Amino acid sequence: MVNRTGTYIAFDGLGQQDPTKSDFRYYATIQGWSASKSSDFRLTNSHEKASAVRDTSKLATLQASIRQRLQASKNTLIVLSNDTRKSGSVLSWEIKKAVDDYDLPLIIAHAGYDSVMNPKGLSDRWPKTLATRLNDGSAKAIHIPFKQDAIFDAIQRFTVNGEKLNGSFVYYDEATHRSWGYIR
Numbered sequence: 001m002v003n004r005t006g007t008y009i010a011f012d013g014l015g016q017q018d019p020t021k022s023d024f025r026y027y028a029t030i031q032g033w034s035a036s037k038s039s040d041f042r043l044t045n046s047h048e049k050a051s052a053v054r055d056t057s058k059l060a061t062l063q064a065s066i067r068q069r070l071q072a073s074k075n076t077l078i079v080l081s082n083d084t085r086k087s088g089s090v091l092s093w094e095i096k097k098a099v100d101d102y103d104l105p106l107i108i109a110h111a112g113y114d115s116v117m118n119p120k121g122l123s124d125r126w127p128k129t130l131a132t133r134l135n136d137g138s139a140k141a142i143h144i145p146f147k148q149d150a151i152f153d154a155i156q157r158f159t160v161n162g163e164k165l166n167g168s169f170v171y172y173d174e175a176t177h178r179s180w181g182y183i184r
Contacts, residue, residue: 004072005074008076009077010078011079014085026081026146033148063093066093071102073098074162075154075159078095078107078109079109085127087129096133105160105165106139107141107154109146109151110122111146114177116144116172134168140165142172143171149180150172
């Protein structure tokens with residue numbers, strides 16, 4: 001049995017070789033937050049639990065590594081931006097595997113938002129594979145802004161062995177957003 005303690009972070013590389021031109025920058029931000037001495041939170045990153053794969057690796061090699069990482073994960077953090085593609089990216093395949101094969105709770109972080117209290121209102125950002133699984137209820141998900149407190153809270157709470165999400169369109173209430181200073 002695999003020790004499921006990691007968080008798998010999924011984002012759209014947007015077909016870019018330059019990580020600053022893709023959603024990789026959000027992944028790097030999360031790594032920075034976790035490494036910060038001013039934060040008590042430490043991310044157990046599933047990407048560090050399997051061999052590194054170069055961007056030039058064959059798709060089959062990349063997918064084998066992703067499956068290994070997902071199997072060792074307690075949840076999946078999906079970062080969505082205005083640039084996230086609806087189909088044709090590895091992100092779509094990662095979502096399919098996370099939900100269909102590994103039954104991982106999804107933490108859907110929306111970059112560029114201070115609060116998320118109407119997840120369906122952001123459906124234009126969802127890749128098709130995500131939209132299908134949210135709308136048919138097979139994905140258990142919380143929708144959050146791409147903000148440190150929201151991400152760290154969700155990662156700690158919503159896991160395969162932790163607090164269960166009771167649907168596909170869960171979100172933090174207004175009081176929680178206010179307590180984090182996201183809204184006034």
